[in-house]
Amino acid sequence: MDSHVVAAPEESLDSARTVALNVNGHARELRVEPRVSLLDALREHLGLAGSKKGCDQGTCGACTVWVNGRRVLACLTLAVTCEGREVTTIEGLSADGQLHSMQAAFVAHDAFQCGYCTPGQIMSAVALLAEGHAADDREIAEWMSGNICRCAAYPHIRAAIRDVRDAAGGE
Amino acid sequence: MSGFIGQDVSRVEGPGKVSGSARYSGEIALPDLAYAEIVGAGIASGRITSIDTAQAERAAGVAGILTHRNLPKVNQVPLVPSLMGGPAPGETFFPMQDDLVHYAGQPVAIVVADSLERAQHAATLVQVSYAESPSVTTIDQGRADAYIPEKIFGGFVPGQMQRGNVDDGLAGADLRIDAAFRFAANHHNPIEALTTTAAWDDDQLTLYDSCQGIKAVQLTVAALLGMSLSKVRVLAQYVGGAFGCKAMVWPHVTLTALAAQYVRRPVRLSLPRGQMFTSCGHREEQEQHIQLGATRNGKLTAIRNHKISVTSPFDDWAEPAFGVASQLYACPSFEGVHRLVRGNTMTPTFTRGPGEALGVFTLECAMDELASELGIDPIELRLRNITDVDPNTGNPWSSHGLRECYERGASRFGWAGRNPKPRSERDGNWLIGTGMASAAYPVAFFMHTQRARAHLYADGTAIVQTATQEFGTGTATVMTQVAADGLGIDLQNARFEYGDTDLPTAGSPVGSNGAMMISAAVHNAASALRDQLIALAVADSQSPLHGTDPARIVVSGGRMAVADDAASGETYTSLMQRHFMNDAEAIGSWDPPPLDTPYGLLTFGAQFARVAVDADLGIIRVRHMTGAFAPGRILNPRTARSQLMGGMIWGMGQALLEGTHMDTTLGRWANASLGDYLVPVNADAPDVDIELIEVQDDVVSPLGVKGVGEIGQVGSAAAIANAVYHATGYRARELPIAVEHLLAPLRPDLAVPRQDAQPTAR
Numbered sequence: 001m002d003s004h005v006v007a008a009p010e011e012s013l014d015s016a017r018t019v020a021l022n023v024n025g026h027a028r029e030l031r032v033e034p035r036v037s038l039l040d041a042l043r044e045h046l047g048l049a050g051s052k053k054g055c056d057q058g059t060c061g062a063c064t065v066w067v068n069g070r071r072v073l074a075c076l077t078l079a080v081t082c083e084g085r086e087v088t089t090i091e092g093l094s095a096d097g098q099l100h101s102m103q104a105a106f107v108a109h110d111a112f113q114c115g116y117c118t119p120g121q122i123m124s125a126v127a128l129l130a131e132g133h134a135a136d137d138r139e140i141a142e143w144m145s146g147n148i149c150r151c152a153a154y155p156h157i158r159a160a161i162r163d164v165r166d167a168a169g170g171e
Numbered sequence: 172m173s174g175f176i177g178q179d180v181s182r183v184e185g186p187g188k189v190s191g192s193a194r195y196s197g198e199i200a201l202p203d204l205a206y207a208e209i210v211g212a213g214i215a216s217g218r219i220t221s222i223d224t225a226q227a228e229r230a231a232g233v234a235g236i237l238t239h240r241n242l243p244k245v246n247q248v249p250l251v252p253s254l255m256g257g258p259a260p261g262e263t264f265f266p267m268q269d270d271l272v273h274y275a276g277q278p279v280a281i282v283v284a285d286s287l288e289r290a291q292h293a294a295t296l297v298q299v300s301y302a303e304s305p306s307v308t309t310i311d312q313g314r315a316d317a318y319i320p321e322k323i324f325g326g327f328v329p330g331q332m333q334r335g336n337v338d339d340g341l342a343g344a345d346l347r348i349d350a351a352f353r354f355a356a357n358h359h360n361p362i363e364a365l366t367t368t369a370a371w372d373d374d375q376l377t378l379y380d381s382c383q384g385i386k387a388v389q390l391t392v393a394a395l396l397g398m399s400l401s402k403v404r405v406l407a408q409y410v411g412g413a414f415g416c417k418a419m420v421w422p423h424v425t426l427t428a429l430a431a432q433y434v435r436r437p438v439r440l441s442l443p444r445g446q447m448f449t450s451c452g453h454r455e456e457q458e459q460h461i462q463l464g465a466t467r468n469g470k471l472t473a474i475r476n477h478k479i480s481v482t483s484p485f486d487d488w489a490e491p492a493f494g495v496a497s498q499l500y501a502c503p504s505f506e507g508v509h510r511l512v513r514g515n516t517m518t519p520t521f522t523r524g525p526g527e528a529l530g531v532f533t534l535e536c537a538m539d540e541l542a543s544e545l546g547i548d549p550i551e552l553r554l555r556n557i558t559d560v561d562p563n564t565g566n567p568w569s570s571h572g573l574r575e576c577y578e579r580g581a582s583r584f585g586w587a588g589r590n591p592k593p594r595s596e597r598d599g600n601w602l603i604g605t606g607m608a609s610a611a612y613p614v615a616f617f618m619h620t621q622r623a624r625a626h627l628y629a630d631g632t633a634i635v636q637t638a639t640q641e642f643g644t645g646t647a648t649v650m651t652q653v654a655a656d657g658l659g660i661d662l663q664n665a666r667f668e669y670g671d672t673d674l675p676t677a678g679s680p681v682g683s684n685g686a687m688m689i690s691a692a693v694h695n696a697a698s699a700l701r702d703q704l705i706a707l708a709v710a711d712s713q714s715p716l717h718g719t720d721p722a723r724i725v726v727s728g729g730r731m732a733v734a735d736d737a738a739s740g741e742t743y744t745s746l747m748q749r750h751f752m753n754d755a756e757a758i759g760s761w762d763p764p765p766l767d768t769p770y771g772l773l774t775f776g777a778q779f780a781r782v783a784v785d786a787d788l789g790i791i792r793v794r795h796m797t798g799a800f801a802p803g804r805i806l807n808p809r810t811a812r813s814q815l816m817g818g819m820i821w822g823m824g825q826a827l828l829e830g831t832h833m834d835t836t837l838g839r840w841a842n843a844s845l846g847d848y849l850v851p852v853n854a855d856a857p858d859v860d861i862e863l864i865e866v867q868d869d870v871v872s873p874l875g876v877k878g879v880g881e882i883g884q885v886g887s888a889a890a891i892a893n894a895v896y897h898a899t900g901y902r903a904r905e906l907p908i909a910v911e912h913l914l915a916p917l918r919p920d921l922a923v924p925r926q927d928a929q930p931t932a933r
Contacts, residue, residue, distance in 0.1 A: 033286075040288070044287060048191075049191070049194065049195075052362070054364070057846065059846040060362055060444075060845050091190070091191050093190075099186060103189040106189045107181055107182065107186065108181065110182065110809050110813050112189070113643030114362070114410065114411045114412040115193055115409065115411070115643065116363040119189075122189060140853075144853040144854075147852075148845065148850060149362075149853075150361055151412055151813070151817045152856060153816070153817065155856060155857075155858050155859055
């Protein structure tokens, strides 16, 4: 039996455009094709490799960043749609080289092993507290389930989030 | 010793990982970097009749395309596990050497372009035509042609083993258990995909590779390409998880190197998640059929386990299922047989707890059944069969601790007073059950000489180096502790450097051997340097230690002093400054004990699980897990616990979630994504309680370390399956255990009979 992979007709995709956005408090401009994801723009164009690519399909959460303060999957967000938006990545979470309390809690509780999903976990965890979704372990677990940790540090991730929640006066 | 070993030290690389500054292999900035994308075969078996790359070559930014028509030929290299310290290709087959297709997803072209998006797009423009032939991808399709291989697992494990007479043991038994199990294939799915960046400088190749063994990558690529080892350098600082799929060296690594040579610029290839299912091995689909014989008072008389599994067209690969299963209990007879089906898949590979985890699963489910039949508590049944010698050799264990694991695990879990009757506890509509299983994992001495270098500066700070990598196990942290203790300096003055093949040779940390073998080399290097400086001091007439017996000198905080007199002696700094030394250095090495070391070599543990099963829907939730483990000396309880916890939750995933299923019409995995291949997420993972039981082991390594990488996963799925039985009265015969398996036993009024064949491995 003969089978044949049918390809799409070639088209000119050299339609790069300039996108102006604010990344971690700094105005940035970059030239990207419209198909470039926010994740690849951060990693490959802006040198911000803290946001990780785990699946590129929106299933693992390793690429979680904030756009205008809301957590999004950077692999499913086109960079050109972020024109004029404020993007916050793990690199922008803390100032002056000090760890954010959530980053410190992740270290203190050994809430990671290989560390690859960790920036996404932390961006989700900080947002989770702001969203008011950390009342108890069950709620934390549910609202953190978009971030896969294949090393399975989940109980320690919950402990880290509890600590930061309680230090902030609870919910 | 200053005593940093055994302390709860937080990860030295922790701040880098939480701040996003830790750089993984796909994150190294290189000038003029190009991006590669592999085109995988769209059929499982057949021949390529044509490849049209013209349209792809015209696409914007494309730098070059390699197919079987223009890829250079590579050398044939045998499949040998990377622990052995030689070249270690994951399969003996190398793609794009001819027009044959052996499995779906097999690389048929590699496209390089100046941006990732352009490479991805151009890869879709490569037009491949095939002449397809019928494929075999499952046990059911190939069962009739199954064969017993002479050797499996890279040629190191016999295809079958026998001890005593199983037929007699079964015939003479008062009670027999006979059960067949079916296990779905598993994929490792570390969150960092396998990623290689290749850069040539004239004839010198540098690879940044996401791997479990940089030396194995160097050796394999050099062997395939016929290069001198001195021309290949491999770097890997941080690796985003591995679990066995980065232990062998897969074809994409060498393809990236060849692509970079072809386009004359650095090239990066990061496997898309979908290709992670067809590029770096898997745990093979398998069935196991176990028979136990026992006396009325629970003494085992026979264990027989026949396994059948799918391997590739090229290699006799099966996870070895019968090492631990043949050693765990006193039993006069044991028979283990691996049978293989040649299928159109790539060669399977190590997957956390390779072989032993499922061999023990089968045994421990059968033991639970035996305990029920005999009316004996499951722990008591195991204690009646516990052995102080390795039943295969009669040698004593190098260290044991299994009794303590049962005792302390049971106590922490609250096992005592358990009502053994199934369906005896309810929480609303949830049926509650508890289960336990033994755990054990081999300590293997297959590695070569391990080396490390210790380098001390006159200011009292030190760097200790070896060619290993950090993939989440805690190596960087525990080796810093070992180095500081060996040198007698403070922890903050020691730095462990790794991730570069130019450093002293270390083996691939696989099979739970990393902590044992690398700590041995680091300890020996640090101790050699300490001894060298002590020798200098006692020979120096200006030293307060002049003439002192070196054996009486201890070093702490960088100060050499007579034991019990901390104020005596002098610091390394004062000694070195007096001798005009800026630094001092020593190489340390360690060779494992011989393979015929007269000891039984296993790490032991016990697992406990509490589950809740919805009485109508069959949904299973694991509420709690307890594990007690005796892995020799604990270098760092924090990182050890995390490894064990990860293993236990992996076992939960294997029990309840993880299975890669074959679409036999297409010969392709049907659920090749993290949306369809379910792994545990936060809401699945219960709290896990871990008890560490230190046992002294003077056989395994200078520091008595056995290892924790895999044993957490052994027995974990069995404890859950046994708990499901206790909750429901249903004996699981297939992993992952699915809701639909439980519907018939729970709600016979609603169940539809299952259409698929039942496992029949013999």
